[in-house]
Amino acid sequence: MKEEQFLRRVAGYSFAVMLLTICLTFALRYKEEYNIVMQERDATAQEELLYVEATPTILPEVTVYPVEQMTMDRHNTEEEVWEVWQMISPENMDVLMEQVSDRCVIIEKPVGTGVTWEVKENLPCYQISFTLRGAKENLHAASVFRMWDNLMYFGLPEAEELLKNFSVLSYEEENGVTSEVIMTFDKCYVPEVAEQEEYYIIHLKKYSEVYDKIVVLDAGHGGKDPGAGAENYRVKESDIALKLLLELKSLLEENTDINVFCTRTEDVYATLQERADLALGLEADLFISWHCNAAESKSRAGTEIIYNALQGTEDTFNSKAFAKLCLENLTTALGTKNRGLSDRQDLHIVRRATMPVVLVETAYLSNAKDLELLKDEEKLKAAAHAVYEAVLTAYERMEEN
Ligand SMILES: [Zn+2]
CATH class of the missing domain: 3.40.630.40 (Zn-dependent exopeptidases)
Structure with missing residues (x-):
């Protein structure tokens, strides 16, 4: 009789321990998922905040929004850079070479006559926005090149260059397509725009140089x-x-x-x-x-x-x-x-x-x-x-x- 009671008790305890283990496993897994969700939510909230803070005066009032976004998610190889460099201006290469500085952004001119440009600085955010109005087509993110330390960059910003982030927004307006290039740099720069036949060259001067x-x-x-x-x-x-x-x-x-x-x-x-x-x-x-x-x-x-x-x-x-x-x-x-x-x-x-x-x-x-x-x-x-x-x-x- 005593032995049977003892065995029953052991069985009871084992069952309880088993239940507890299952509950704990579920609780831990749930907590992990919860943490991930919370982290994601925090990250999104921060991004949204940064976006709103960064572009308070830049976003225009528009209704149509076919957005041109960056898709080149890779680094440039030397050959690619050279190819783009060759592609960039077959006729006007010498002129361009004379005009690019070691710290500048080169933007291919979109098709259209009477295209106007405007450049704006958003100082504490290290942002410069370059807006083109009256073009016939969208400006592509791939048309934004950068020169820094004798190298040309295109596509997504790379770690060593001055440009840290950029986006291109294009939208229809009454007089044609408006495209905005919003660029974030490593510090504040004074932009000086030189207009060429095929390109806009935005020279970036340090404030201490100006x-x-x-x-x-x-x-x-x-x-x-x-x-x-x-x-x-x-x-x-x-x-x-x-x-x-x-x-x-x-x-x-x-x-x-x-x-x-x-x-x-x-x-x-x-x-x-x-x-x-x-x-x-x-x-x-x-x-x-x-x-x-x-x-x-x-x-x-x-x-x-x-x-x-x-x-x-x-x-x-x-x-x-x-x-x-x-x-x-x-x-x-x-x-x-x-x-x-x-x-x-x-x-x-x-x-x-x-x-x-x-x-x-x-x-x-x-x-x-x-x-x-x-x-x-x-x-x-x-x-x-x-x-x-x-x-x-x-x-x-x-x-x-
Ligand atoms: Zn105080």
Whole structure:
């Protein structure tokens, strides 16, 4: 009897273990599938977001949409490149050779008389769009060639070239076919279009080749993100930062030959990535971001500058040297407490900057005395002027090096 009971119990346990194993297997498989679905969904969501962000002003209002998409999913062999190169302009080869630069995009002209072109830049996205109107036929993706490092590329962008991504959209409009070539590069370029008999050549110049001095200004927050606030958000960090930016922008533009680019000049939102991308893509000499501080403790006050301790070297003019200049000038001009310099690798735009970068925490919105200062237009002008002087000194020091 006891033996039978024991056996029954063993059978019972075995059955339970078996059931548990089956359930676990199913649960694990389901989880795996779920993860894959979630990853895919995330990837799609990101792509959609990027697409929308990247082409806010480029997409035209059209109804007909026969879309010409890239299909050449392979790399070019040397013979193929040579074949295309030979194919490209049998009569006009010499002229073309004279006109192509080592950094350009060549687009075959579509058939049609009176075809017009337009080129547009979308700076923080590193995009250039080239639009042709009034052609008789669609522009093919295979008609987009690139020159880089003495090599010609066609088809899908390859890892080593400057073009990272491109698409061609063609659609019917009243006066013919419109084709848009939307190209994404590794950084910002100034496009210079030369029109030839058979080709358009878009020469790509680095901003540093076109402009001698480049400074990128950023006003923290903006749009849906007001940053810190005071007096029930009647006073907003985003507004003060913008005032400081605009003041510094006009000081630099009116009194120097420095080219100023801004992450925003209105009350709009920009992501941290876009802000950093602009400074990096333009290869700016200096990057200045305006902010205001806030703290729980109402007694905390003063000016602080955040910098990137990993930027530059000891013997060059680096982020820390620039931060020191700004801090000295600001505390002197405003009479604020000197809260010192702070290296913050956790802040996206500071960490990513490869040029001398400062993030100016002008004063505390949460401190009564500092707040009065931040509400005073004359004091804001003085603050902008203090950093303006720091920029001038920075260029002197950089030229010495
Ligand atoms: Zn801020």
